[in-house]
Amino acid sequence: MVPASRLAEFWRAFAQSRGALTGLALVVALVALALGADVVAPHSPIEQFRDFTLAPPFWDNGGSLRFALGTDAVGRDILSRLIHGTRLSLLIGTISVSISLTLGCILGLFAGYFRGLVDTAIMRLMDVMLALPSLLLAIAVVAILGPGLINAMYAIAIVLLPHYVRLMRAAVIAEAGREYVTSSRIAGAGALRLMFSTILPNCAAPLIVQATLGFSNAILDAAALGFLGLGAQPPTPEWGAMLASALEFIQRAPWVVTSPGLAILVTVLAFNLTGDGLRDALDPKLRRSAA
Amino acid sequence: MSGKCDALVEIRDLRVDFGTPALPLPAVDGIDLSIGAGEIVALVGESGSGKSVTALALMGLVDVPARVAAQRIAFAGRDLLQMRAAERRALAGRGIAMIFQDPHASLDPCYTVGNQLDEALRFHGNAQERASKTVRRERSLALLGEVEIADAAARLRSYPHQLSGGMAQRVMIAIALAGRPRLLIADEPTTALDVTVQAQVLALLMRVRDERAMAILLITHDLAVVAETADRAVVMYAGQVMETGTVPALFDAPRHPYTRALLDASPGHGAARERLRTIPGVVPGAAHRPPGCLLAPRCAFAAERCTAERPAMRRIAGQASVRCHFALTAE
Amino acid sequence: MNAGPPLLEARELARHYRFPGGPLKRRDAVRALDGVSFTLREGRTLAVVGESGCGKSTLARQVTMIETPTSGTLLLDGRDVAHADAALRRKLRPQVQMVFQNPYASLNPRRTVGALLEEPLVIQRRGSAAQRREAALAMLARVGLRPEHYARYPHMFSGGQRQRIAVARALMLNPRLVVADEPIAALDVSTQAQVLNLLADLQQQLRVAYLFIAHDLQVVRLIADDVMVMYLGKAVEQGPADAIFGDPRHPYTQALLASTPSLARRRANARAIPPGEAASLTAALAGCAFRSRCPRAIARCAVEAPPVVTIGAVRVACIRASEPA
Numbered sequence: 001m002v003p004a005s006r007l008a009e010f011w012r013a014f015a016q017s018r019g020a021l022t023g024l025a026l027v028v029a030l031v032a033l034a035l036g037a038d039v040v041a042p043h044s045p046i047e048q049f050r051d052f053t054l055a056p057p058f059w060d061n062g063g064s065l066r067f068a069l070g071t072d073a074v075g076r077d078i079l080s081r082l083i084h085g086t087r088l089s090l091l092i093g094t095i096s097v098s099i100s101l102t103l104g105c106i107l108g109l110f111a112g113y114f115r116g117l118v119d120t121a122i123m124r125l126m127d128v129m130l131a132l133p134s135l136l137l138a139i140a141v142v143a144i145l146g147p148g149l150i151n152a153m154y155a156i157a158i159v160l161l162p163h164y165v166r167l168m169r170a171a172v173i174a175e176a177g178r179e180y181v182t183s184s185r186i187a188g189a190g191a192l193r194l195m196f197s198t199i200l201p202n203c204a205a206p207l208i209v210q211a212t213l214g215f216s217n218a219i220l221d222a223a224a225l226g227f228l229g230l231g232a233q234p235p236t237p238e239w240g241a242m243l244a245s246a247l248e249f250i251q252r253a254p255w256v257v258t259s260p261g262l263a264i265l266v267t268v269l270a271f272n273l274t275g276d277g278l279r280d281a282l283d284p285k286l287r288r289s290a291a
Numbered sequence: 292m293s294g295k296c297d298a299l300v301e302i303r304d305l306r307v308d309f310g311t312p313a314l315p316l317p318a319v320d321g322i323d324l325s326i327g328a329g330e331i332v333a334l335v336g337e338s339g340s341g342k343s344v345t346a347l348a349l350m351g352l353v354d355v356p357a358r359v360a361a362q363r364i365a366f367a368g369r370d371l372l373q374m375r376a377a378e379r380r381a382l383a384g385r386g387i388a389m390i391f392q393d394p395h396a397s398l399d400p401c402y403t404v405g406n407q408l409d410e411a412l413r414f415h416g417n418a419q420e421r422a423s424k425t426v427r428r429e430r431s432l433a434l435l436g437e438v439e440i441a442d443a444a445a446r447l448r449s450y451p452h453q454l455s456g457g458m459a460q461r462v463m464i465a466i467a468l469a470g471r472p473r474l475l476i477a478d479e480p481t482t483a484l485d486v487t488v489q490a491q492v493l494a495l496l497m498r499v500r501d502e503r504a505m506a507i508l509l510i511t512h513d514l515a516v517v518a519e520t521a522d523r524a525v526v527m528y529a530g531q532v533m534e535t536g537t538v539p540a541l542f543d544a545p546r547h548p549y550t551r552a553l554l555d556a557s558p559g560h561g562a563a564r565e566r567l568r569t570i571p572g573v574v575p576g577a578a579h580r581p582p583g584c585l586l587a588p589r590c591a592f593a594a595e596r597c598t599a600e601r602p603a604m605r606r607i608a609g610q611a612s613v614r615c616h617f618a619l620t621a622e
Numbered sequence: 623m624n625a626g627p628p629l630l631e632a633r634e635l636a637r638h639y640r641f642p643g644g645p646l647k648r649r650d651a652v653r654a655l656d657g658v659s660f661t662l663r664e665g666r667t668l669a670v671v672g673e674s675g676c677g678k679s680t681l682a683r684q685v686t687m688i689e690t691p692t693s694g695t696l697l698l699d700g701r702d703v704a705h706a707d708a709a710l711r712r713k714l715r716p717q718v719q720m721v722f723q724n725p726y727a728s729l730n731p732r733r734t735v736g737a738l739l740e741e742p743l744v745i746q747r748r749g750s751a752a753q754r755r756e757a758a759l760a761m762l763a764r765v766g767l768r769p770e771h772y773a774r775y776p777h778m779f780s781g782g783q784r785q786r787i788a789v790a791r792a793l794m795l796n797p798r799l800v801v802a803d804e805p806i807a808a809l810d811v812s813t814q815a816q817v818l819n820l821l822a823d824l825q826q827q828l829r830v831a832y833l834f835i836a837h838d839l840q841v842v843r844l845i846a847d848d849v850m851v852m853y854l855g856k857a858v859e860q861g862p863a864d865a866i867f868g869d870p871r872h873p874y875t876q877a878l879l880a881s882t883p884s885l886a887r888r889r890a891n892a893r894a895i896p897p898g899e900a901a902s903l904t905a906a907l908a909g910c911a912f913r914s915r916c917p918r919a920i921a922r923c924a925v926e927a928p929p930v931v932t933i934g935a936v937r938v939a940c941i942r943a944s945e946p947a
Binding site: 337338455456457458485486487488489490491493494512513514515516518519520542552553554555556557558559566567568569570573 | 673674780782810811812814815816818819822837838839840841843844877878880881882883884885886895896897899900
């Protein structure tokens with residue numbers, strides 16, 4: 001019997017959960033949508049159709065399939081804006097989480113491996129950051145750097161950082177005492193090789209899960225910042241910004257508000273389900289026995 | 292089948308399967324076991340032999356999705372399979388008690404020794420003990436004394452993490468003895484202990500057996516421990532019994548090639564600095580059990596009949612039996 | 623045969639661990655190793671025997687240069703590694719390698735067997751990629767594994783096979799000394815025998831010395847040339863294996879031998895079992911550490927630290943060693 005590769009074993013564990021598969025399917029769909037936004041969207045996201053402002057979605061009377069989900073206050077097609085917004089949200093999530101994860105891994109590795117003064121310094125800094133409510137921290141960062149999508153991404157990265165550092169540090173402390181690490185040390189490995197080549201791959205699992213869940217956090221935070229006008233600036237079709245500009249129409253034209261809201265909901269749900277599935281698949285203790 | 296009616300424990304044709312009915316993974320594959328009152332029977336085998344699962348099945352601790360089936364599992368004449376779940380639970384801890392390998396994993400770290408003894412007595416003590424806390428405390432002190440723990444009153448207030456390995460195992464034994472069991476199942480009770488402490492604990496178990504006429508089912512992989520402690524030994528391999536016999540006769544003249552191979556592979560059996568004779572290969576996994584004799588792929592004496600036909604258990608003189616087509620003759 | 627300096631020589635090697643003090647806590651010291659001396663020659667096996675807390679694992683950490691001793695000297699090939707700087711240690715590392723007790727924890731689960739075997743060569747920058755691969759395959763064959771195991775992951779192997787991989791990895795750098803820390807304690811009886819035979823064969827082929835740490839005296843009897851018995855950080859008896867097993871002089875050695883179950887012995891009650899358990903390592907005891915459990919203890923044992931007495935080839939740390947048993 002040929003032994004199954006680790007990927008095959010992982011996939012079998014992951015596929016056991018229907019929720020995880022649904023989440024993954026949604027994520028794949030969203031990525032496809034983001035990549036093919038230019039092709040899929042019926043209109044340009046910033047083109048204004050002055051004759052069709054606040055047009056209702058196609059299932060309401062007065063709506064048409066030309067603007068399937070209706071238009072906003074200045075006549076921009078909501079469906080097209082949502083589709084292009086997917087691209088933005090995924091971009092925000094990817095970049096923020098990547099920056100945060102990379103920095104968090106490095107800081108966590110140093111803190112967990114060297115302990116002592118290095119550990120204390122890093123962790124107290126992280127404690128300070130954790131003591132501030134995340135949104136306020138993000139607002140503060142953006143206030144310093146100035147509003148805009150790029151700065152919003154930096155702000156979100158900073159907000160997510162302490163979680164990754166703590167997680168990484170805990171994992172490193174647990175792994176650093178294991179015998180295979182001592183074995184590499186006896187073979188002559190220096191500190192850097194031990195940290196990045198030996199220990200890091202074995203700490204990856206909890207971080208991958210946290211990264212996936214952090215993705216959805218990032219999207220929510222970006223939406224919040226956008227809502228406050230501190231993130232994406234008009235006419236960028238970012239979902240949070242769309243929500244903000246549509247608030248005054250919640251009675252008159254509710255679809256302008258609910259559409260971006262639902263988009264955020266679905267995306268966050270998709271990543272959360274995928275993250276849960278990843279965690280269950282990567283944690284051997286939670287695996288259900290083969291039925 | 293005479294002479295078995297006074298057996299304390301009688302197990303016939305026990306089978307424990309994991310996996311699905313379509314693809315059963317047999318951990319225990321038809322074993323017979325009997326234990327007389329006051330007898331020390333050793334269940335010997337390597338990992339994967341099914342010895343621990345056998346003990347758990349006797350205690351009724353094997354959980355779904357495993358399936359337990361047997362012709363008969365009897366304790367003191369009563370068939371455990373016919374009992375209701377509540378009755379069976381009442382038996383565990385009172386008639387039969389069990390101690391495990393790692394005492395620090397078996398004792399609850401959040402409660403003191405005194406608390407845990409008290410709990411055991413509340414459930415398994417006699418009528419007076421169940422009723423009165425004072426009587427329970429008296430009995431707790433007596434139990435700690437019986438397992439040779441000095442300064443018992445102070446030890447009652449200790450938490451498990453404050454005890455050394457040997458002392459924790461003694462506490463485990465004390466808790467097990469609370470219900471005055473007639474059978475004590477000890478699953479590798481000394482494997483995790485230092486050798487001097489191991490000697491103390493084994494001596495303690497034997498003394499307790501002598502004083503209380505209590506039977507012990509000792510599960511172990513250490514043949515030397517078996518040689519020194521047990522009255523009878525049952526050798527298991529890959530879920531089946533290969534040989535049974537009285538100790539030391541079993542070790543002086545083993546009949547089954549596996550028993551002989553285990554002895555050969557044990558350091559201390561031969562002369563010093565001599566090369567150990569090993570058994571090639573590994574134990575077959577539960578999904579890969581050979582159709583004929585389980586040992587055939589690794590056995591030095593295997594013949595054609597061995598790979599084709601699984602041997603049945605055969606009685607030899609007295610209490611010995613062996614499962615082999617070509618049992619080794621006494622040399 | 624025994625000419626030249628020994629491969630490894632320790633003199634009064636000690637390692638103390640200090641607990642961090644504070645306003646509320648005393649500054650205690652754990653005297654894990656408390657003045658141990660021994661020599662080990664090339665191609666020979668020195669077995670270190672003792673129970674938990676005796677300091678054998680600490681000794682392993684000093685010899686493999688993971689830690690620096692608190693005091694004493696440790697000479698590897700004549701050079702003092704106890705007081706060496708990082709550069710010298712780096713240079714000497716390939717000479718001393720280690721095999722660990724737990725085969726399930728000592729191999730990096732994320733690497734294939736091939737990568738595991740080649741890693742020491744990569745770290746030490748030896749050979750090209752092709753040469754490393756060849757060396758790894760050759761070592762696999764030497765420990766009785768097959769070339770197709772090269773690409774597999776550790777979790778696909780049994781305990782005994784993993785231990786073979788661990789041994790192979792330890793030998794990749796051609797070390798002169800291998801520290802084996804209870805290498806077979808976690809294995810089944812028949813697997814133990816296989817790995818022991820392998821270690822003996824490799825020693826003959828490669829002339830590598832073993833510092834073999836064990837608690838099972840029966841195993842030690844099979845492979846040791848010399849034996850050192852440790853108790854609470856000190857060496858209580860050491861010498862050639864035959865002498866130690868044939869005529870043990872220290873009461874603790876006698877107790878260990880008496881406590882070890884043996885297939886030959888028939889009844890457990892028929893032996894003298896030492897009472898009590900080893901004291902804690904922080905208690906600063908005057909006199910002999912074993913006196914609380916020793917059947918031959920006298921008043922002087924509580925006052926004087928036992929001197930090291932030489933009887934033939936054996937060194938015993940007991941006041942009463944010279945007296946007849």
